[in-house]
Amino acid sequence: MKQLLTQVRDLGRITGGPLLVRGIVFVAAFTGLLLAAPGGLPARMMLGFLALAAVPAIAPGGVAVTLVMLATVAMWLADTMLFLAEPSMGRLLGTAAALYLLHNAAALAAVLPYDAIVDNQVLLRWAVRSALVLGAAGGLTIVLVTVLPGMYITTPTVALVVGLAVVAAAVALLTRLGKRP
Amino acid sequence: MSQGASPEGDLEPVASTDTGDNWAPTRALSRAVLVAGLLLVAAVLLGRTDLVILAAPLALSVAFALAKRPRTLPGLRLSTVESFPVEGGDLGATVEVENRDVTGYDLTVVHLQHSPWLRLEGGAVDPGAGRRGRGGNRPYVTLVPRGVATAVELAGPAVRWGRHWLGPASAHAVAADGLLVSRAVVTGALGVKVYPLTDPFKADEAMPRAAGLVGQHRSRRPGEGGELAGVRQFGPGDRLRRVDWRVSLRTERLHVAATLSDRDAEVVVLLDLLADAGRSGGIGGASSVLDRSVRAAAAIAEHYLHRGDRVSVLEYGAQARRLRPASGRRQYLTVLEWLLDAHPSPTAQERGGAQLAAGISAAALVVVLTPLLDARSASMLAGLARSGRFVVAVDTLPSDLTSPPVNTWSDVSYRLWKAERENTMGQLGEHGVPVVAWAGAGSLDAVLRDVSRLAAAPKAVLR
Numbered sequence: 325m326k327q328l329l330t331q332v333r334d335l336g337r338i339t340g341g342p343l344l345v346r347g348i349v350f351v352a353a354f355t356g357l358l359l360a361a362p363g364g365l366p367a368r369m370m371l372g373f374l375a376l377a378a379v380p381a382i383a384p385g386g387v388a389v390t391l392v393m394l395a396t397v398a399m400w401l402a403d404t405m406l407f408l409a410e411p412s413m414g415r416l417l418g419t420a421a422a423l424y425l426l427h428n429a430a431a432l433a434a435v436l437p438y439d440a441i442v443d444n445q446v447l448l449r450w451a452v453r454s455a456l457v458l459g460a461a462g463g464l465t466i467v468l469v470t471v472l473p474g475m476y477i478t479t480p481t482v483a484l485v486v487g488l489a490v491v492a493a494a495v496a497l498l499t500r501l502g503k504r505p
Numbered sequence: 506m507s508q509g510a511s512p513e514g515d516l517e518p519v520a521s522t523d524t525g526d527n528w529a530p531t532r533a534l535s536r537a538v539l540v541a542g543l544l545l546v547a548a549v550l551l552g553r554t555d556l557v558i559l560a561a562p563l564a565l566s567v568a569f570a571l572a573k574r575p576r577t578l579p580g581l582r583l584s585t586v587e588s589f590p591v592e593g594g595d596l597g598a599t600v601e602v603e604n605r606d607v608t609g610y611d612l613t614v615v616h617l618q619h620s621p622w623l624r625l626e627g628g629a630v631d632p633g634a635g636r637r638g639r640g641g642n643r644p645y646v647t648l649v650p651r652g653v654a655t656a657v658e659l660a661g662p663a664v665r666w667g668r669h670w671l672g673p674a675s676a677h678a679v680a681a682d683g684l685l686v687s688r689a690v691v692t693g694a695l696g697v698k699v700y701p702l703t704d705p706f707k708a709d710e711a712m713p714r715a716a717g718l719v720g721q722h723r724s725r726r727p728g729e730g731g732e733l734a735g736v737r738q739f740g741p742g743d744r745l746r747r748v749d750w751r752v753s754l755r756t757e758r759l760h761v762a763a764t765l766s767d768r769d770a771e772v773v774v775l776l777d778l779l780a781d782a783g784r785s786g787g788i789g790g791a792s793s794v795l796d797r798s799v800r801a802a803a804a805i806a807e808h809y810l811h812r813g814d815r816v817s818v819l820e821y822g823a824q825a826r827r828l829r830p831a832s833g834r835r836q837y838l839t840v841l842e843w844l845l846d847a848h849p850s851p852t853a854q855e856r857g858g859a860q861l862a863a864g865i866s867a868a869a870l871v872v873v874l875t876p877l878l879d880a881r882s883a884s885m886l887a888g889l890a891r892s893g894r895f896v897v898a899v900d901t902l903p904s905d906l907t908s909p910p911v912n913t914w915s916d917v918s919y920r921l922w923k924a925e926r927e928n929t930m931g932q933l934g935e936h937g938v939p940v941v942a943w944a945g946a947g948s949l950d951a952v953l954r955d956v957s958r959l960a961a962a963p964k965a966v967l968r
Binding site: 337339341385387389390393394397400401404405411416417419420421423424427428430431432434435436437439440441442443445446449450453456457458460461464465468469487488490491494495497498499 | 533545550554555559565566571612614643
């Protein structure tokens with residue numbers, strides 16, 4: 325009870341900067357879920373999405389962010405594979421941007437103490453870097469759409485193995501980047 | 506104002522090493538790699554290009570962020586910008602974070618711990634802008650670009666006297682879009698001395714008995730001094746510079762201006778630290794017994810030292826500290842420093858008034874600052890008076906002190922206790938120890954007049 329009272333009292337110490345970033349986490353999570361979800365879902369699901377999107381905003385440093393991102397991907401796969409939907413390019417790009425913003429804003433929110441006085445330059449720099457990444461990813465998407473024949477590619481087994489090896493190498497490289505001194 | 510409080514006020518930046526342990530990956534890095542990896546594997550297995558597009562921003566952000574990763578820890582420096590603050594005066598502190606790395610930090614989180622009596626507020630300040638935010642014991646998040654030092658300036662009043670702590674300050678940096686976080690860098694703590702604010706105090710009455718024929722107090726005896734007593738005929742031993750030429754020319758006989766002698770006195774301020782009561786609220790709030798005692802002692806010492814008297818300070822408590830009598834500005838600063846270490850120190854066995862009197866000059870005026878909460882305090886006062894010392898007791902119990910209601914008898918017992926205390930004060934008065942409540946300016950005038958009168962009268966003294 326005492327802990328709860330302390331937590332309620334601490335709510336009054338929340339400052340604008342961390343609140344804004346957590347708000348971005350919430351909006352990104354909700355938008356991602358909304359865009360990835362199959363169409364024609366009942367309105368009750370919207371409430372569920374709202375509740376689900378609030379979890380990473382409240383605990384941006386926990387596993388909730390990963391789970392919401394995986395839930396978004398799972399719903400995207402379900403819509404395109406089970407319901408055989410043909411998503412538009414705008415919906416695809418929107419979902420990709422929402423996934424990235426959820427991850428990036430949660431990474432920032434996790435390192436910002438909720439009661440911190442935040443210099444505006446910090447948020448500005450963060451926004452500029454996010455925009456750069458999104459711009460680069462958009463350019464890559466255009467290249468992929470131009471080069472590749474369509475959304476579905478039928479590949480021989482050899483190409484599949486080579487593709488998996490490339491993915492494994494990419495993941496290993498990213499992991500090594502994070503661990504090297 | 507820009508000088509550090511003490512030679513150890515500025516701390517050198519914490520030495521950093523180029524080891525890989527300085528920076529650790531956050532959960533965001535593993536999350537990005539996990540989700541991007543799963544998406545890419547699924548894309549290959551299912552032959553789906555849309556999954557590659559979903560994974561692209563995550564993979565690109567990790568590669569982009571970790572292309573240049575930091576190696577060294579941020580440098581951290583804590584300093585103060587006020588030399589000798591007094592209660593209610595402003596104190597400043599600066600926490601400087603320096604980035605000596607090859608890449609900029611996304612942000613640096615700075616924490617500064619400090620005494621609750623230092624109400625420091627502040628925010629990140631751009632080197633050129635001089636902008637200051639608001640806060641109050643909160644962490645500060647600031648941008649530290651490559652090769653730049655950013656200062657977080659905090660300022661605010663020190664609301665209570667005493668030795669306070671400022672620091673330690675800690676900082677940790679975040680880089681690579683939140684994927685890497687540095688080890689925390691911590692500085693040492695600084696000691697800040699906040700001197701008590703002296704209540705306005707003035708005592709115009711003459712001292713009961715002075716020690717010698719020098720000093721600031723006029724006596725009733727004729728002698729060399731500044732106070733004019735009259736004009737009389739020149740006699741053997743009179744100095745020529747005392748000749749009043751106007752009167753001499755008019756009367757055609759030499760006349761001299763007679764003066765009263767000047768005398769100094771020794772004032773002993775005795776702090777009763779056996780018990781404390783009340784809650785201290787700082788300079789603008791409620792005062793505890795200790796607050797009132799310390800501020801009153803500072804005011805009395807300042808007044809008498811300003812007049813040229815010798816002042817010593819004694820502690821009636823477990824520590825039994827004693828400051829030797831001296832005069833002048835240096836003694837005033839020593840008294841203030843001495844008072845910073847005054848704390849309630851209850852003890853089972855305390856010296857009586859006669860034992861205390863042995864170390865006090867017979868001609869000294871003893872001002873005892875006591876809340877009269879302990880029966881031994883009244884005994885000590887009576888013992889001092891019986892030893893022939895000129896004692897004035899100053900009641901430092903706050904007038905607005907109330908008893909916490911524990912049960913229905915609390916109020917009755919509190920009133921009984923107050924009546925008993927007033928009875929004790931009356932008995933002390935009968936023993937020649939006037940008790941006066943501390944009320945700042947002029948508090949002691951009435952009682953000093955009484956003590957002076959008593960000092961002039963013959964009295965029996967126990968030896």
